[in-house]
Amino acid sequence: MKISSDQLSDFPIDPFHLKSLQLLGEQLAAEGQNIDLLIDQIQSFQIAVPSWALGTGGTRFGRFQIGGEPRNLEEKLDDIGLLAQLTKKTDAVSLHIPWDIPKDATAIRQKAAELQIGFDAMNSNTFQDYGQPLSYKMGSLSNADASVRKQAIEHNLEVIRIGESLGSKGLTVWLADGSNFPGQANFRNALQWTADSLKEIYAGMPSDWKLLLEYKPYEPNFYHTVIPDWGTSSLLCRQLGDRAKVLVDLGHHLPNTNIEQIVATLMHQNLLAGFHFNDSKYGDDDLSTGSAKPYQLFLIFCELIAGDLDGAQGWSSISWMIDASHNTKDPLEDLMQALESISQAYAKALLVDREKLRICQMEGDVTGAQEVLQKAFLTDVRSLVREARIRIGGVAEPLEVFRKLKIREKLIAHRGKSSQATGL
Ligand SMILES: [Mn+2]
Secondary structure (H helix, E strand, C coil): CCCCHHHHCCCCCCHHHHHHHHHHHHHHHHCCCCHHHHHHHHHHCCCEEEHHHHCCCCECCECCCCCCCCCCHHHHHHHHHHHHHHHCCCCEEECECCCCCCCCHHHHHHHHHHCCCEECCEECCCCCCCCCCCCCCCCCCCCCCHHHHHHHHHHHHHHHHHHHHHCCCEEEECCCCEECCCCCCCHHHHHHHHHHHHHHHHHCCCCCCEEEEECCCCCCCCCEECCCCHHHHHHHHHHHCCCEEEEEECCCCCCCCCHHHHHHHHHHCCCEEEEEECECCCCCCCECCCCCCHHHHHHHHHHHHHHHHCCCCCHHHCEEEECCCCCCCCHHHHHHHHHHHHHHHHHHHHCCCHHHHHHHHHHCCHHHHHHHHHHHHCCCCHHHHHHHHHHCCCCCCHHHHHHHCCHHHHHHHHHCCCCCCCCC
16 A cells, blocks of 8 residues: 555645754754764664564554555565555565565566565574474474474575575574473584584575674573574674674563663674664563663663764664564554654764763763763754655654555555564
8 A cells, every 4th residue: 555645745844844944953053963964874773664564563462453464475565565665764675475475476576676675684594483394392493303403404505595695695593492491402412403504504695695693682482592692693603704793682681781881882893783673661671762762772872873973883784673573552553653762762862972971981980971971862852853754755643644544444444453463
């Protein structure tokens, strides 16, 4: 579904937007900031949407359907096209195999191109049984049985081949392997088998691809996870080669972990592959990005910008993806909120007076350093983000347009009340 320009003409820009933009522009100019440069930076920052975020997510207790969910890969692309049209904040999809195997890669690639959507990193799946001959119940890349490991390696190589046919340039591996009880697994063997399996996958990647290695401390296994943290992921990446880097999923940390420090450390080592954006209160909650901890998100962006400007690791080498799948919200509304929050956090981090912060750090001015960060964080950048969107053809208020045009109702009328997107 594409929204026509006629439909959008019913949504004139609120004059209050221009007033607040002018006020912010004057304030930023007085602080030596160039508002047009900021707008350019906000516009060029695009975030990939995962195919599995287009349907409501389930929990182990069940799933509540929203209706009108995309029934196939073509309809998933349609939904992302819609998001792109309204927000101008996403230009790529991150596919998941086997949930999104294209029947005709050329046709899918053509459809995506028409919607101006590219293919971000491909995601393999060895965390569930999905009709393959051997079970992953006892693990995949780390399984004690070599034939299961071989099957899991082959699956990843197949995902690479599918990705190549679509023009993707990366493979994301999230390994759910681990154990549920003490004594169940041999830690060292599991790690070694994982390293050996990953080496075969890495060797099967085209030379212009990168491997994004995710980590997670617990779940679905509750005693031990083979790749529980960024340190273990880093060790494995170092064994693989330069094109293997660590993927940070914001929900894959124990509560109170200092994620911004992890980001800085990985950038310092040129080991940051990219992000899976989401938010959490307790664990891998899949909350909308920025809904629970917007200050943490801002601090992460401060490190990303600093790492780029200081020459630790270039911004363009990092991949940006959302990884969330909410159980109670309209998935498209959820994604619009997430894209907005990420843009706001980025815009605020761009406002940090880095020279002043550097001086405060060098002089031990603790209070001053906090003031620098909070001044940027507390600046209302909504008009800046809105203006960036409007100038490249997006709408001022995506969520409002989505609701007033009754897009979900139209999707339900077209796709049905009980249509369900593939995913968990
Ligand atoms: Mn993830």
